[in-house]
Amino acid sequence: MSFDPTTIAAFVDGELDDLTARRIERAAETDAALAAEITRHRALTARLAEHYAPICDEPIPDRLRSLLGDVTGVDTSLADRRETRRARFSTPHWFAIAASLVLGLTIGLRPWIPAADVQTDNGALIAAGSLAKALETQLASNQPSDAAVRIGVSFEDKAGRYCRSFESARLDGIGCRDGERWRLERTLMGQRNGDYRQATSGELAAAAAAMMRRDALDARGERAARNAGWVRRP
């Protein structure tokens, strides 16, 4: 193993520059000890995240809410906020979604999908290459504006998997973490920089909202999930 423990930890925490991170990824493919060390770190992060996550779902004690006065009347229930979000997506994007349905009709053929970025496994579409790498490592909060694959929203779906919407030049969609892979649950012809960008964005946003179990991850949640290797608690 040619990397010191601090560098390996920084890699797992998403703190390394892209160049060094890629070197470690490549090295881990052939260095079993390094791969095991990365797995050990990710397991700890996942274990801690899993242990502490339920606290965020507990009701806030009245003695804390009451300190904050009238705003405690603001309904922060997940169900209501989700409903609000759906309404927000559906109304203004009505025409966009209708337009995207036309695109969606051709999904069965998927002739536009770049072969290097997608593999099939028993009928399922699996992200590969740069798409898999973006889904695995890229944060929406700090991605370059010219990133080849642009990550949209990250969320937990009703099956408890982490899912992420993405856009690229030739393929847009939603990938969900399935074991060690990203399974593509929605795919649309990529229209980045094209006239139909609004249509695909609206469609993806609506599809994502319909799949969500709870609110989309914020920047911190996204980073924590990425650092934990996109492993969900059981």
Added chain:
Amino acid sequence: MRFEQELVELLPRLRRFARGLSSDASDADDLCQAAIERALNSRDQWQDGTRLDSWMYRITRNLWIDERRAAGRRGSHTPIDDAVTQVAGDGAAEVEAGALRGDVDAAMARLPGEQREVVLLVLVEGYAYREAADILDVPIGTVTSRLARGRESLMTYLGEAA
């Protein structure tokens, strides 16, 4: 009103952080309550447009430190003293590991406070090293070294099942 609303939205995460620091749920909510009261009393020190979450985590953490120091002066002691953990060293830690296997709360309680807070900010709350360093008001190198020690101890305490 925006200030209070943002605080309400922060509360679940702040409670999680406080629970990680103090372990005991009731003590953690006492800590949150004190942090909210201090934030409301000194809200003019918070600059609109800066990050409220970092500011609140800093307040919570500083109150926790104050409370621990005060408890030390009163002569009350926590079940496992930080100094003991450090003096006992790795051999003792490994002996303890069997007893702690699978118990995250007990493993976290064994960490010195300075490691526990870094572990919570980076591994649980998902802050970047730089952000954690800002919250704790320490150099980034201090964050990485404390994190490394905290990680290794937790892996030992929790065993391979971690």
